[in-house]
Amino acid sequence: MGNIIDRIIYVVTSLPNTLPGTVSQGLIWGVLAIGVYITYKILDFADLTVDGSIGTGGAVAIILIANGVPMWVALICAFAAGCLAGLITGLLNTLLGIPGILAGILTQIGLYSVNLVILDGANKSISVDKFSLLLSSRRVAVSGGFSVFGWEIGKAIIIVAVIIAALYWFFGTEYGFTIRSTGCNANMARAQGINTKKSTVIALVLSNGLVGLAGGLLAQYQGFADVNMGRGAIVIGLASVIIGDVLGTAIFRKRFNFVARLSFCACGAIIYYLVLSIVMLFGLPATFNKLFSAVIVAIFLAVPYLKKSSKNSYRRAARNSLKAKLLNMETEEKGAADNADAD
Amino acid sequence: MLTLTDVRKTFNAGTINERKALNGVSLSLEEGDFVTIIGGNGAGKSTTLNAVAGVWPIDSGSIEINGKNVVGLPEHKRAAFIGRVFQDPMTGTAATMEIQENLALAKRRGQMRGLGWGITKKEREEYHELLKTLDLGLEDRMTSKVGLLSGGQRQALTLLMATLKKPDILLLDEHTAALDPKTAAKVLELSDKIIEENHLTAMMVTHNMAAAIKHGNRLIMMSNGRIIYDVKGEEKKHLTVDMLLQKFEEASGSKLVNDRMLFSKDDTE
Ligand SMILES: Nc1ncnc2c1ncn2[C@@H]1O[C@H](COP(=O)(O)OP(=O)(O)OP(=O)(O)O)[C@@H](O)[C@H]1O
Ligand SMILES: [Mg+2]
Numbered sequence: 228m229g230n231i232i233d234r235i236i237y238v239v240t241s242l243p244n245t246l247p248g249t250v251s252q253g254l255i256w257g258v259l260a261i262g263v264y265i266t267y268k269i270l271d272f273a274d275l276t277v278d279g280s281i282g283t284g285g286a287v288a289i290i291l292i293a294n295g296v297p298m299w300v301a302l303i304c305a306f307a308a309g310c311l312a313g314l315i316t317g318l319l320n321t322l323l324g325i326p327g328i329l330a331g332i333l334t335q336i337g338l339y340s341v342n343l344v345i346l347d348g349a350n351k352s353i354s355v356d357k358f359s360l361l362l363s364s365r366r367v368a369v370s371g372g373f374s375v376f377g378w379e380i381g382k383a384i385i386i387v388a389v390i391i392a393a394l395y396w397f398f399g400t401e402y403g404f405t406i407r408s409t410g411c412n413a414n415m416a417r418a419q420g421i422n423t424k425k426s427t428v429i430a431l432v433l434s435n436g437l438v439g440l441a442g443g444l445l446a447q448y449q450g451f452a453d454v455n456m457g458r459g460a461i462v463i464g465l466a467s468v469i470i471g472d473v474l475g476t477a478i479f480r481k482r483f484n485f486v487a488r489l490s491f492c493a494c495g496a497i498i499y500y501l502v503l504s505i506v507m508l509f510g511l512p513a514t515f516n517k518l519f520s521a522v523i524v525a526i527f528l529a530v531p532y533l534k535k536s537s538k539n540s541y542r543r544a545a546r547n548s549l550k551a552k553l554l555n556m557e558t559e560e561k562g563a564a565d566n567a568d569a570d
Numbered sequence: 571m572l573t574l575t576d577v578r579k580t581f582n583a584g585t586i587n588e589r590k591a592l593n594g595v596s597l598s599l600e601e602g603d604f605v606t607i608i609g610g611n612g613a614g615k616s617t618t619l620n621a622v623a624g625v626w627p628i629d630s631g632s633i634e635i636n637g638k639n640v641v642g643l644p645e646h647k648r649a650a651f652i653g654r655v656f657q658d659p660m661t662g663t664a665a666t667m668e669i670q671e672n673l674a675l676a677k678r679r680g681q682m683r684g685l686g687w688g689i690t691k692k693e694r695e696e697y698h699e700l701l702k703t704l705d706l707g708l709e710d711r712m713t714s715k716v717g718l719l720s721g722g723q724r725q726a727l728t729l730l731m732a733t734l735k736k737p738d739i740l741l742l743d744e745h746t747a748a749l750d751p752k753t754a755a756k757v758l759e760l761s762d763k764i765i766e767e768n769h770l771t772a773m774m775v776t777h778n779m780a781a782a783i784k785h786g787n788r789l790i791m792m793s794n795g796r797i798i799y800d801v802k803g804e805e806k807k808h809l810t811v812d813m814l815l816q817k818f819e820e821a822s823g824s825k826l827v828n829d830r831m832l833f834s835k836d837d838t839e
Contacts, residue, residue, distance in 0.1 A: 401683035411664040420649035
């Protein structure tokens with residue numbers, strides 16, 4: 228018993244120290260989550276390219292920076308590399324008729340080799356002391372004071388805000404409308420003269436561009452890129468989108484508009500990492516990270532379904548009808564008794 | 571306006587599911603013609619409309635709209651000339667988008683879509699006025715998601731969308747079949763009104779023979795992927811449901827045994 232209380236005290240006291248790192252990391256994954264939102268929610272396409280394209284973005288950014296390319300240019304190239312990955316999945320799906328999930332898996336697996344080639348090995352690190360980086364966990368860890376974290380987090384918030392503003396604009400344009408209608412009802416979109424194949428490809432390109440950018444940011448933040456950095460990324464992205472959706476719907480209800488939805492993808496990612504860091508402080512070994520994310524996604528996907536089916540289940544129907552029958556019998560008996568009294 | 575010449579289409583050719591859906595359909599519509607199409611289940615009515623819309627490529631024949639052969643154009647390109655309303659109210663609209671956004675999508679049918687605003691302030695005002703004409707109160711719900719509307723409201727909206735940018739051809743495929751009788755009558759009336767006011771060329775598939783006689787200036791009957799009866803003008807005006815049934819037996823050599831058609835002799839479908 229005392230042990231548990233000690234644990235809890237330990238967790239509560241360590242949390243403030245880990246918080247800045249958790250939030251910065253969450254915001255970076257928020258960029259990925261926003262990318263996932265475009266395919267999963269807007270286009271209605273479960274895109275598994277993500278696990279590969281985040282690694283490609285990371286690899287491209289690290290290699291370019293290591294070769295003296297300015298960090299901004301490296302990030303733009305990471306975005307472009309992600310776009311290219313999305314383009315491949317899009318063409319596999321629309322031009323060659325490969326089902327969406329499979330198209331994503333094929334690109335993802337192919338990218339594993341590509342990422343090995345780009346990195347010229349399994350991983351590559353760069354030092355924040357030697358290169359100017361946009362975000363770095365070292366700066367978060369070393370300073371120990373809130374001033375610098377504040378700035379790292381501030382930079383990450385600005386990046387997320389700029390992306391949300393850009394997407395708000397884009398999905399309000401004529402072209403943005405075509406992507407939304409394609410995801411909602413492709414038959415209708417075609418009847419309105421929309422080339423649904425093209426809009427599917429564009430959405431995949433844009434989504435994976437953001438994922439590549441997230442990879443570039445993450446690699447800078449952690450100071451290295453690794454071929455395995457993307458493993459399970461889609462699950463974390465989905466977890467963030469779903470957590471954000473559940474939370475946002477609860478808070479905003481009908482007023483949950485587009486900007487709020489995108490912002491809550493980022494919030495979802497922060498919450499995900501927050502919960503993960505708490506669980507780890509409690510002593511969950513890092514080995515269980517992936518299992519943790521799988522369980523989180525399973526729970527959040529299952530909850531809305533179970534909620535609905537508990538209101539709408541056969542067992543409940545049977546119970547209700549039995550109840551009604553018993554009630555009926557009771558009143559009948561009572562009626563009979565009353566009649567007998569009357570006689 | 572619209573000319574079909576010997577249009578043929580076989581589905582699943584070369585398999586055991588092979589199905590000759592169109593066996594040489596030829597038809598020529600003048601500008602302003604409003605044709606109703608009747609026929610038994612599987613006669614090829616929807617397939618004819620889908621062939622015009624370009625849902626899939628046809629096997630042979632030609633389809634000309636305004637003198638231009640469109641058989642080589644995919645569905646989304648042909649949409650520039652065609653407005654469509656479907657049987658299922660879910661098909662014609664984007665449920666997760668707002669009413670006004672759906673209208674804005676339809677307004678740009680057949681146009682290049684770029685990075686201009688998907689909907690402008692001026693359009694909003696225009697749609698507000700337009701929705702008023704439906705008399706369904708939708709003008710006060712322009713920012714509601716279409717998914718919240720009833721089937722009849724959705725069909726009325728789809729009709730508006732199909733004709734917002736004047737189509738060369740309006741295709742209506744049993745667009746009132748999924749609605750309750752009262753709503754169906756209302757949507758049918760609205761279709762009539764829109765077609766008349768805009769002088770549209772239209773094709774309407776229906777299982778309701780009385781409606782097929784009452785609406786439009788021309789009627790065609792299909793069976794086994796062919797047009798077996800084609801009547802217009804004065805002659806059409808004097809048709810009765812019994813005459814149609816008899817015609818069907820004569821032309822196809824079989825009885826029009828279709829409970830849906832027998833049950834819908836009256837005007838209430
Ligand atoms: N996409 C398709 N693939 C395979 N077969 C099809 C397809 N579309 C139509 N068919 C077949 O073509 C034939 C004609 O169908 P169509 O839908 O045109 O009939 P219809 O006259 O509209 O009948 P209904 O009154 O039942 O709507 C049917 O046998 C149908 O099964
Ligand atoms: Mg049909």
